Amino acid sequence: MKKIVCLLAFFTISVSFAQIEKINNYKYIIVPDTFEFLKETNKYNLNTLTRMMFEKAGFTVFMSNEQLPPELANNRCRALYGSLDSKSGMLRTKINIEIKDCYGTVLYTSEEGISREKDFQKAYYQSLREAAKSFYDAGYAYVGDAASNAYFQQGQAVTPPTVPVTPVAPAAVAPATLLPAVAATVPGSQLFAQPIANGYQLVDTTPKVVLKMYKTSQPDSYTAVSDTKNGVVFKKGNDWYFEYYLNDTLVSEKLDIKF
Structure with missing residues (x-):
């Protein structure tokens, strides 16, 4: 019995490694604004959380309605396409992380994250966290440009397929409210916003980069790492706040940002 369990574990690890090896050649990943199983833009902030998950893993991430850099806009096959697949029932919420190439071929599927929470928002958050564990453990690391291998053969450029992106009307991105927020203010911490691609980096007086902010579809609302x-x-009234889970x-931190 122990041998069977060990063989199954070895097989699972081998498959996961083989999958992650396929995506290590890609720097960019595009996340949809709306998941098919929810049919509402950024429902429960789940799309934003998925973006942050991929950013934490090391990808350069864009939402599907964001402006892309020229190298990616001119060839969308330089990017992967990350999404969530949910097969939920009355008693359990199940989520898998899926990564496809521009042809729609599935290159990676995470282990299934499962939650028995009755509250939908809590259930989706919990199952996403569980699915993300196997994705982080797989160890994505960008090693090169997939376009040079996949779409250029013997010096002949192969035209990649057109991947249509349907514009989505932006919806309000509200901060998550899974649990009551704990207010925290960092007194005397003046931060200076310096423009970067698709957002800003916040620098203190050291100077040291303490936070990177990436634009969303809403003004004055950013994902932050x-x-x-x-x-x-996000901006509330005349003040800026950084919210995250601990x-x-x-936790909600008030920021003193000078643009």
């Missing part, structure tokens, strides 16, 4: 945290930065508790 630091060395240790992933969350959202041990399943939503």
